[in-house]
Amino acid sequence: MKKFNYLLQAILIYILFFIGRVLGLNFSRIIFSYLFSLVGPIFKSKTIVKKNLNIFSQNLSSDREDKIVQNMWKNYGMTFIEYIFLNFFRKKNNHMTIYGEDVLSNIIEKKKPVIFISGHFANFELMSMEISKKKIDLATIYRPLNNFFLNPFMEYLRKKYVCKNQIKKGVNGVREAIEYIKRNHSIALMIDQRVSEGEKINFFNVPAYTTTLPAQLAIKYNLKIIPVFIKRIDNKKFVIEFKNEIDPKNFIDKLKITKELNIVLEKMVYKNPDQWIWTHNRWK
Numbered sequence: 001m002k003k004f005n006y007l008l009q010a011i012l013i014y015i016l017f018f019i020g021r022v023l024g025l026n027f028s029r030i031i032f033s034y035l036f037s038l039v040g041p042i043f044k045s046k047t048i049v050k051k052n053l054n055i056f057s058q059n060l061s062s063d064r065e066d067k068i069v070q071n072m073w074k075n076y077g078m079t080f081i082e083y084i085f086l087n088f089f090r091k092k093n094n095h096m097t098i099y100g101e102d103v104l105s106n107i108i109e110k111k112k113p114v115i116f117i118s119g120h121f122a123n124f125e126l127m128s129m130e131i132s133k134k135k136i137d138l139a140t141i142y143r144p145l146n147n148f149f150l151n152p153f154m155e156y157l158r159k160k161y162v163c164k165n166q167i168k169k170g171v172n173g174v175r176e177a178i179e180y181i182k183r184n185h186s187i188a189l190m191i192d193q194r195v196s197e198g199e200k201i202n203f204f205n206v207p208a209y210t211t212t213l214p215a216q217l218a219i220k221y222n223l224k225i226i227p228v229f230i231k232r233i234d235n236k237k238f239v240i241e242f243k244n245e246i247d248p249k250n251f252i253d254k255l256k257i258t259k260e261l262n263i264v265l266e267k268m269v270y271k272n273p274d275q276w277i278w279t280h281n282r283w284k
Contacts, residue, residue: 006146006148006149009150010147010149014153016080017081017083017084020032021085025082025085025088028085029077029082029235031081032077032078033073033074033075033077033078034074036074036077036080037070037073037074040072040076040077041073048280048281049069049072051283052278052280052281052283053068053069053278055204055206056204056269056273068274069278074235075232075275076277078123078232078235079122079123079124079125082123083154084157086157086160087160087161089129089161090129090133095237095238096126096130096237096238096239096240097233097237097238097239097240098130098239098240098241099240099241099242100242101242103226103244103245104134104136107136108134108135108136111184112223113137113187113223114186114187114224114225114245115186115188115218115223115225115226116131116138116187116189116227116228117188117189117191117214117227117228117265118188118191118227118229118230118268119265119268119269119276120190120192120193120277120280121229121272121276122230122232122238122272123230123232123238124190124230125162126238127188127228127240128162128163128188129161129162129163130240131163131186131228132162132164137183137184137186138163138165138185138187139163139165139166139167139176139180139185139188140158140163140166140167140187140189141169141173141177141188141213142166142169143168143169143193144168144169163188165180165185167180167187174213177213177217178217181217187217188228189213189214191214191261191265192277192280192282193282194209194283194284195209195210195211199212199255199258201255201262202262203262203266203282203283204266204269206283207283208282210258211258212255212258214258214261215251215257215261216254218248218257219248219253219257223248224248225245225248226243227242227243227246227261227265228240228242229241229268231271231272231275232275246260246261246264
């Protein structure tokens with residue numbers, strides 16, 4: 001039954017991708033942002049979203065909460081259909097404004113890898129894409145889709161247009177990441193989702209299983225950690241900010257570093273809660 005459901009899901013998504021490609025990027029954004037904001041709240045994730053927002057802030061008015069949820073689903077819709085236009089983003093630059101380019105220039109000049117960390121904001125795929133467009137050797141860690149009918153196509157898009165070096169999350173992925181670091185590649189990964197092998201560290205003052213991988217890699221190989229933030233502007237353009245580096249030498253251990261990274265991530269969410277993925281059961 002699960003295979004059949006995955007097949008139906010994949011067929012539907014491929015049809016939607018085809019429709020989006022026919023409609024074009026700008027019109028597709030309008031259609032799919034509306035479609036997702038209409039259909040998204042119906043799903044069972046509504047309970048998770050409500051719980052997450054209550055952890056985020058107990059002082060949100062119902063109007064503000066509704067607005068965050070509506071904008072989240074709109075961003076979901078736009079990000080979804082933008083996958084089929086990743087080739088456009090790879091070739092063009094007029095959709096992106098970058099702050100902190102000196103951070104990237106410093107990485108290129110020193111020829112020493114770093115750890116890029118971020119969360120699922122706006123169209124998060126574009127962060128790794130922009131880094132790789134700057135000719136920085138990069139490998140990204142990702143979680144494969146459960147849908148094995150759809151995952152090969154999504155992996156193809158990521159490898160061709162986002163970053164050619166894709167590392168599957170897991171024990172083997174950690175080994176692969178280490179090999180890339182030894183070959184002078186920087187590593188990019190998202191740290192905002194729950195991991196079973198992580199440590200319980202406060203996130204918005206509530207303990208949440210959090211990956212310590214960035215901290216472990218930074219300590220072992222003496223690598224700086226660079227937080228990256230992306231924001232969608234006027235639905236068509238994006239801003240990426242490369243924050244000041246975090247030096248592992250300034251912390252006692254991996255837990256202290258990871259706590260600091262969670263604080264950095266909290267600030268990103270506070271800055272733009274409308275474009276973060278509230279449907280993930282972060283505090284399960």
